[in-house]
Amino acid sequence: MFKRKTGNKQSEDKDKKPHSLNVDDLKSELQAEIGDCSDLNFRTLKKNGKKIVYCFLSSLIDKTSLDEFLLLPVQQNTQEEWTTESLAQILPIAEISAANQLKEVVSSLIEGKAYIYIDGEPYGILANVGSTVERSLEKAETESLVYGPKISFTESLIGNLNIIRSNLKDPKLCMEDITIGKRVKTPGKLVYVKDIADEDNVNTFRQRITELEYDYIPDTTVLGQLIEDNSWTIFPQIMSTELPDRVTLSLMRGRVAVMMDRSPSAIYGPTPFLSFFESTEDVYMRWNMGLFLRMLRIVSIFLSVLLTPAYVAVLTYHYEIIPSALLISLGQSRANVPFPPILEALLLEFVIELLREAGARLPTKVGQTMGIVGGIVIGQAAVQAGFTSNILIIIIALSALGSFTSPSYIMGTAIRMIRFPIIVLAGLWGGIGIMYSFCFILIHLLKLTTIGRPYLMPVYPFRWKDLGYSILKFPAQFLSYRPLTNRPVDNELFPKQKGREKKDVDE
Template sequence: MFKWLAGKKSTEGSKPHSLMIDELKEQIKSQLNVGEDLTFRTIKRDGDKLVLSYMNSLIDTTTLDEFIIAPIQDNTHTEWTCEGIAQILPIANLSAQNQLDKVVEGINVGKVYIYVEGQPYGILGDVSKTVERGVEKAETESLVYGPKISFTESLIGNMNILRQNIKDINLCMEDLTVGTRTKTKAKLVYIKDIADEENVNAFREKISQLEIDYVAGTTVLGQLIENNSWTVFPQLVTTELPDRVTIALLHGKVVVLMDRSPDVLYGPSPFFTFFESTEDVYMRWNMGLALRLLRIFAAFLSVLLTPAYVAVLTYHYEVIPSPLLVSLGQSRANVPFPPMFEALLLEFFIELLREAGARLPTKVGQTMGIVGGIVIGQAAVNAGFTSNILIIIIALSALGSFTTPSYIMGTAIRIIRFPIILLAGFWGGIGIMLAFCFFIIHLLKLDTLGGSYLSPVYPLRWKDLGYSFFRVPTQYLSERPLTNHPIDAQRFSAQKVKKKDVDE
């Protein structure tokens, strides 16, 4: 029911009352303090009055003129009732409404409220104007093979992309609302006969229980619904690649889309998921296997290389071969700092260059990264601040972290290097082992939607290793990853594939 002005409140359960147009205007104005942007247009015919209420900056004026105003003015014989007007309007999204809060909410998102004076309710029609960019090439997750398009800020456009990729009637898209004030639209996406109901419920409950006024995007939403928000390791994947989301859905994962967010969130997402790339699927299996193992090894090398340099030069000279020890001594002869401070200083310079290159315009940022690295590195060596060997080690560590397909996981790897360098400087090899033991225990304690974060390595699932740690021929992946607890675990019949190979 409309909220009436003082002295005109209706009792609950009573028959809907009608309003005068002036009363309706005053009530809407009292709720929306937007000045001249709130527009009322009154149309009269044979003593009847009809008012259109809308926000001028949110609507498409062409749609309003052609599909709302023109049909109402041209159909002179149609009775001005809610049912009669609804029949002549060529708009798909129409709804009858007589509750003030719903009317105001509709106007605030780009709808027009059509009300005939004396009627018990009016009509909300969607004539919203959306500001969005077209489908473009992915920026943060570049690929050589596979589709190059990325998601955009349009929720409807992203849904359309997924529908084109998965033409399955069991693809479900549930409506969600995020943010108590912004009320951002979101979609919970999963394949009904594949995704585990517990994973779906976990997403649904965590999002519905959020009491926050504003959520900036899916990356922020992921932080809010993760079980451990203190760790640097992400527990849910965010991606801008539709084909990666398609593969995740077909493997039994659950996806969340948000309006005005170009990234998509999905889970469960164990640790090794962040080292997967869709190129591994499009390339031959042995090439994909080599590249995936290279990424994991590069990440391990990125974390270990600089701390090992600090530990060896501080405590463990005996492990260095004599010829290399001489060149190390000559390289560090003019360096006045201990290895730990030297390494931290170089790591800080690298992070400074990386951040500056990311914030500057693309062409300027690339030039800054290359020229700045060469100039600062050479100047630091000539000034005696660091050694040539450490420059090489720091560069290899940086390259190793950049091979990770997930930007968030690559950043986490770069962050954890700093405490490991400190421990290596204080306690040498023992400090490195202490740090690794701590991180392994920490990873074992983490979970993703209630599942193990180190799955399928712990608990060990041999069949799932082909989807995460290794890459095996597709014909041997007849079952979906058991880590996701899929309802329909069978992708295809392995016996038919083998029989076909034999016949050929």
């Protein structure tokens, strides 16, 4: 019945043919493969001189479904000749399949299926009666929105696919089955729109996932780190999101998404650098409001990286560029500070990061109180004790606020981290150190790729049409094309001239 690997080629050829086992041998085989598991149960029935055994893991199945759909029909049926085919005919359950391989049966039992075997038959039946712990649909927490749908993904792959199907009722929407992990095989889906997504992008995702040799991959965020182009850089190259509508919009723009069972988020790509500063609210708002907010995010991120290093460089090397009135107030503010500007800035940056991390780990109400009270108390006490100046506290607060404007949490964290080496170089070499840092980051970004595509698209290589999907925001009737950076097969969203025509009712 089961096929095992042996050293004898003749035995291997023989084992390829299904053959029969009795019930006791089946139990021994499964117990030897799964091990000493207290939740591995066997229920044996005897019908017309034949034994029928039910094998299942009690912690993974729905006992009501097992009793009602698998046990009860057999007990109530009075037919004389029992075969696997006749058994399959009377089971009132949709998901059943035949199996006679040990590896397949064991993996199915771990997924929550029950295995039904009749004594002496060449194969048995796998029936899906699994019961998984799932939470209901909730509002997104890490990606807060004002406009647009608020629901987030859950840990159920089937439920998440249901949301995507409900949002995107396109017959060309493809959901390929993929198995993620070598030892612990987690089911997943490769999602894309067939006549929109570029085949090279789909093949890249498929190849990188299938070639992974990791025993266990717990979440899509970990999977994204394993399949991205450069694992050493601090900048993420694959977007992770908990918002279904963000995935839907990306699919319609030619991107490819990956979803996993037991993971409350999805990943998709290719995602260039500027895509991490886009929000789904930009789509739902008027184009001029969306443009304003998008530019606000980009400028605030730039200032977040620049403000504190500029403060350190100016006070250390470039006093001459400070206006006289401001120089007097700066001198008075720093009169009692015993530390050089670089140590003063690094100390306050460390305190801000400490407060942020503590607030994120504490319960919601306690974390909010900790952030507000801790920031005010520590900031005021630091100024009065002479550890820092009032002006630096303002600059650090503005820098922290700027980094929080990124819609992507992981990109915001990356922006906060790169501030520290820039502050150090600003303290060592002043403005030259800042320019050296920015040139190094720019060269690094130019070398990066996302799923084989340039990371700084559409700025480099420059594609002026795609600026409306990245830096700028145009009225919807002018965006009649999909982003060229994703290399979509079907590039047209709607006819260009039709989108700009406006007719009255009487026309």
